[in-house]
Amino acid sequence: MPPWWGKSSSKEAKKKATKESFIDTLHRKFKSPAEAKFPSKSGGSRRHNSDIASEKGSQSQAQSRSSSPSKHVSRCQSFAERAVAQPLPLPGLPPTGVVRTDSGISPSAKPKVEKGPKPCLFLPLPKPACIKHKLDPADADGELVFASISSECSVESNDPTDSRQRSPLAFDYETGERTALGSPPRSAVKDQSAVGQISTKEVTEPVNLSPSGHVSYRSPRRRPLNSHLPSIQIPSHGALFSAPGSSISSPSRSPMRAAGCEQVSSSTLWAGKTYQDFPLLGSGHCSSPGSGQNSGHNSMGGDMVGQLFWQPSRGSPEYSPIPSPRMTSPGPSSRIHSGAVTPIHPRSGGGSSELQTSWPDDAKPESHPLPRPPLTISNSSPFSHSNSVATSPSVPRSPGRADNLSSPGSRWKKGKLLGRGTFGHVYVGFNSDSGEMCAMKEVTLFSDDAKSKESAKQLAQEIALLSRLRHPNIVQYYGSEMVPDKLYIYLEYVSGGSIYKLLQEYGPFGETAIRSYTQQILSGLAYLHAKNTVHRDIKGANILVDPNGRIKLADFGMAKHITGQSCPLSLKGSPYWMAPEVIKNSSGCNLAVDVWSLGCTVLEMATSKPPWSQYEGVAAMFKIGNSKELPAIPEQLSEEGKDFVRKCLQREPRNRPTAAELLEHPFVKDAAPLEKPNIFPASFDLPCAAANGIKPVGVGSARKYPTPESGTLAIHSSRASKSNFHCSDIHIPRNISCPVSPIGSPLLHPRSPQNLNGRMSSSPISSPLNTSGSSTPISGGNGAIPFRHINQSVYLQEARTVPNSPYMNGSSYWDPDVLRGAPSGSHAFRELASVECDALGKQFGRHATGELRNGQSALANRVSQQLLRDHVKLISSVDLNPSPPLAGRTDGA
Ligand SMILES: Nc1ncnc2c1ncn2[C@@H]1O[C@H](COP(=O)(O)OP(=O)(O)OP(=O)(O)O)[C@@H](O)[C@H]1O
DSSP states (O other): OOHHHHHHHHHHHHHHHHHHHHHHHHHHHHOOHHHHHOGGGGGOOSSOTHHHHTSTTOOOHHHHHHHOTTTTOGGGOTTSOOOOOOOOOOTTOOOTTTTTOTTSOOTTTOTTGGGSOHHHHHOSSOOHHHHHHHHOGGGHHHHHHHTTOOGGGOOSSOOHHHHHHHOOEEEOTTTOOEEEOSSOOHHHHHHHHHHHHHHHHHHHTTEEEOTTSOEEEOOGGGSOHHHHSTTOBOOSSSSOOOOSSOSTTOGGGSTTOSOOOOOOOOOEEOSSSBOOOOOBOOSGGGOOTTOTTOOSTBEEOSOOHHHHSEEOOSSOSTTOSSSOTTSOOOOTTBOEEOSOOOBOOTTTTSOOTTHHHHSOGGGOOOOOOOOOOGGGOOSSOTTSGGGOTTTOTTOOOOTTOGGGGGOTTOOEEEEEEEEEOSSEEEEEEEETTTOOEEEEEEEEOOSSOHHHHHHHHHHHHHHHHHTTOOOTTBOOEEEEEEETTEEEEEEOOOTTOBHHHHHHHHOSOOHHHHHHHHHHHHHHHHHHHHTTEEOOOOSGGGEEEOTTSOEEEOOOTTOEEOOSSSBOOOOOBOGGGOOHHHHHTOSOBOTHHHHHHHHHHHHHHHHSSOTTTTSOHHHHHHHHHHOOOOOOOOTTSOHHHHHHHHHHTOSSGGGSOOHHHHTTSHHHHTOOOOOOOOOSOHHHHHHHHHHHTOOOOOTTTOSSOSOHHHHHHSOOOTTOOSSSOOGGGOOOOTTOOOOSSOOSOTTTSOOOHHHHTTOOOSSTTOOTTOOSOOOSTTTSOSSOOOOOOSGGGHHHHHHHTSOSSTTOOOOGGGOHHHHHTOBSTHHHHHHHHHHHHHHHIIIIIITOOTTSOHHHHHHHHHHHHHHHHHHHHHHHHSOOSOOSBOOOOOOOO
16 A cells, blocks of 8 residues: 555545535535435435546645655646656557557556456457456456456556557647657656556555456455445435446456456545445546546536545545545546446346346436347347347347357447546447447446436436537447446547546647637537537536547536526536536526636646636635636736636626637637648548538648638638527537548448448448448448548537527427437437438438538438438338337436
8 A cells, every 4th residue: 555545544534524514514505406305316426426536636736746655647646737748658668559458557657467467458359368268257256356457557548657658649739639759758758667666556556366367456346335335425415426436347247348457446425414335336436536537527416515525445546645635626527426326236246137127217228229230130129138239149249248259240349448437437449340449338237226227317318418419529429228237328439538638648738729629619519509408517528639639528427408598506517617606506507607617628728727726626616606706817828818718707607608609709710720631532531521611721730721612611600699699600610520430320320431432322331341231220230330421510400400599498309308208229219310311301402501512412412311211221120119218308407
């Protein structure tokens, strides 16, 4: 155990005693009327308390760092001033790009780990031997234990220590782009040794070797639940209670998982009321204060106060008190949760075969299975056993299934761990047939637990919401599916990591990058707000960046559709990014809370820290909520930038400009595109580029698009105003390029290389890479196949259905009844398909606007027709008996 551990713990204990009364006071103060009225919802927050304390957010900068002996572990110094050491591969290091050390554990950083069974530790993709081993039921327990390696196991550069040694990328502070580097920075070598030592220490400390030979990081969570989670105290109200690390999402439980390195740690909530021992299971709490992997752990929903003081797991390297002994520092995971926690279930050690069927109807997440071979379609709901990929031998395509290896139809394999969230773990998914990747969020659910049901509702809400979002700056939802005790949510894979992580690794961004990122965030927000949907957790950790500098809003676990002028405020969000009205509960929750958070995020990008990071969580909240002060705006920011921030940080929400209006702000209006030139031939790029009126622009080479038509197609919000906002004013980022990653649900937008040329395949998912000969998105296919999506403008059409003001309601698209009554499975899909077809048809065909060129309209017609055909096929090929209605969208507030 690190020498500083005990000190930190005792420190926390002392603080706990002194703060409890204070917390109680706050608890009462902040308890929303709704929550007080419905104590049943109080179960705790969906998000884990880990939030505050931890995260990466450990802002507690100077003090925290000074008290931390591990000050070299930069990843844990969330908001601390840090040297901008650039990680570069050392000469002689193994070619990490070839060696699949995707566990994220840098060989040099974690030498002792290497002594374990290397195949399972460092190979993200399953190897027969490893899989076979993992399939051994006898290893079940060991596997669960095995799941507790920290986030440092993540390869995805979430671990700065890892990146220091292995990352071949460099981050351009000014442009926000990542580029491959050929030589290491001068500071890299120096950093490595220290980091390596610390990492080794941290990692090896709790290590045990399981009987199976797996390196196990025995987390307290894996001990008998009742004895190791004594008197867990959770807020008396709020949504679900987030639990620390998830045994359920232990990668080792997945047959296909070869090298899951997860951290399972226990955390204890303390504040507010004391609850009985409560078995917790979750994945989000394992978030490290310094880990960019866990974006949401700092967030909170429900009773945030109880989560402002969170004790990190001892067994978790990620929860090292290094970043902030006070454990109240903000960070990407410092969110007050609303629910989503999958409580540890007595049966956590094994899946329940009855799970899906025993779910309450209103708790079934809407599932959007990925394409499957035609013969595997059965007349059943995706939630039914008969259609379960895990139970149906004809559908051997469950992610993580060992038999995927033997089935051409099952090619989505779970790879390396990308990060952990409250709901579960996020892995890279790889399709062996198509060569595609996606992000797989794995969530373990249990059917007979009230909190699990609540979690399921939350997930259903998130899925329902995500499945209806389609925007270049919003992470795309592909689909979801259930296996006996797990829900897999497939998302667009954004390999660059979060803004938070980039800040941790590379320091503050230059203004060019900030402008570009801000513009793109605004674009996503404008789209979202046009749908009367508020994200409620905008912050660096929830904003992903692809290698080209494309921004993707992510983590919609707290998003909410506003059905009225405003919705009841609930204390959700991340304290340091939280708008005053949320803290004060002074006015209805509206879209403006995201604008406030955006202002905080701009400051975060400029300084690596959110505003008020010098204060601990509660103090910061008081500062935000009760003072008249504005956070310091860094001098280095241009006057335009400062003005932008000031506009966002208007304490009176009504004084804040809308996202659409802000797109016209000089700070972002002429933001330079960051994307690299499109390497594809012009013919490849034509459909997409034409659709957007965009030609590839070199990185930082131009601030204006060179094509005359770009101006006509880049729709701005110049006419937008609160009183006269029109959805067509939604800004299309001018730096849009055809994403390489697939868009939308593959069910709806199967991708084919043919589509790259603007021609729709007779089989939307047909592809040279497709070996299954599938013909329809749902009736066949191996999964998502890349295609250059033509629907980058679809969101415009969708937006037309929304009211004239982003602060108004009435979007038929978002009719709550649609969601509430949306049956899961095929019906839901049909509905979605219908919406898509309609949108596309209107967008490109029937209501093609002058903004689209004739060729594009023709293409659009083909696309629309194809989708309509697919829609018909779908209806005829899938279960026409609607399953029980999808869970009504929970209020979430
Ligand atoms: N589409 C994606 N591409 C790449 N990485 C991702 C993607 N989605 C999530 N991640 C990674 O996984 C981590 C956890 O994901 P996410 O935050 O969505 O989970 P969650 O359960 O919603 O967590 P929380 O809501 O508590 O923040 C993120 O911090 C991020 O690093």
